[in-house]
Amino acid sequence: MSSSLPPVPAAATPADRLVAxxxxxxxxxxxxxxxxxxGPSVHSATLISPVMLVGQAPGTREIEQGLPFCWTAGKTLFRWLGSIGMDEPVCRERLLISxxxxxxxxxxxxxxxxxxxGEEIVRCAEWWRGELALLRPRLIIPVGKLAIAQLMDFKRLNEVVGQQWRYRDPAGWEADMIPLPHSSGASTWFKMEPGKTLLAEALALIEAHPAWRALRADHSLVVK
Ligand code: SF4
Structure with a gap:
């Protein structure tokens, strides 16, 4: 589906990107x-960040509260991210959560x-791809199989979680990508081996990533 939003030039300033x-x-x-x-549809705070997280889809609580990852999956996700230096309030202020x-x-x-x-995924891709194009983040964190599958080919979580990958955008820019499993209570993958160890390895990679470290230390890297 082609975007109904005008494209933003590659050289656009962060302020221009924020407007877009x-x-x-x-x-x-x-x-x-x-x-x-x-609906109504849900998005995170409107901000330009060097780190972008991509989840699957909101649940009922997220729709009611208009806030992504605000219930059980969010509790687990923010516990993981809090263990590597940015807890829920900090994540909500510094990450674009798509x-x-x-x-x-x-x-x-x-x-x-x-x-x-499939049709819903294609229709909705305009929004997360639009966010991705505007942020041009240095680090992308896809959470769960469906989000990972939009960015790379893979069959099993065991093949991709615990490793760092390269995302190459058709527009010519690149970013690192560190996938996480879905944090919903319905998933048991990360509670058993090898999922437990691979999750810990993925979190260690995120913690060591320069974009994560910089963002954790300096909130002024976020434009909002
Ligand atoms: S395209 Fe996305 S935002 Fe629009 S109705 Fe479908 S799921 Fe909701």
Whole structure:
């Protein structure tokens, strides 16, 4: 799907990018393209950060509160990130928290939340890809299989978690990518071996990454 938002030149200043991101978030708030999805759509604070996190899709609580990762999956995720130096309030102020889909997909009859279908993923890609293009982050943290699959080919979490990868954008810029497993209570992968060890290795890689270290030490790297 082509974007309805005007492209931002590569040389745009952080202030210009922030203006464009504000416009993108306003347009996202009005999006009602998916008949099977439940809104309103959710986005994080509007800010330009060197680190961008990409989750799967909000749940009911996130929709009610208009805040990504505000319930059980968020508690686990922010506990992980807090263990490497940025707790929930700091993460919310310094990271752009995006997602593959921005509305609640509804419940799966077999339990848990429905995984967005292919058409919904394509429709909603405008928003997270737009955020990615505006941020040009130095570090991308995809959380969970669905988010990782938008950025790289893989079959099993064991192959990709615990390692650092290179993202090459079609526009010519590059970023590091360190995947995490999904932090929802429905996942048991990170509670058992080898998931437990691979998660610890992934967190250690994020903690050592220059963009994470710089952001942790200096909040002025965020433009908002
Ligand atoms: S899931 Fe995404 S594309 Fe679909 S209605 Fe919500 S914001 Fe729009």
């Amino acid at each position: 991101l504000t416009r993108l978030h306003h347009a996202l708030e009005d999006c009602r393209r998916c008949p099977a999805m439940f 997602a593959v889909c921005r509305c609640f997909p509804g419940k799966n009859p077999k339990g848990g939340d429905r995984v967005p279908d």
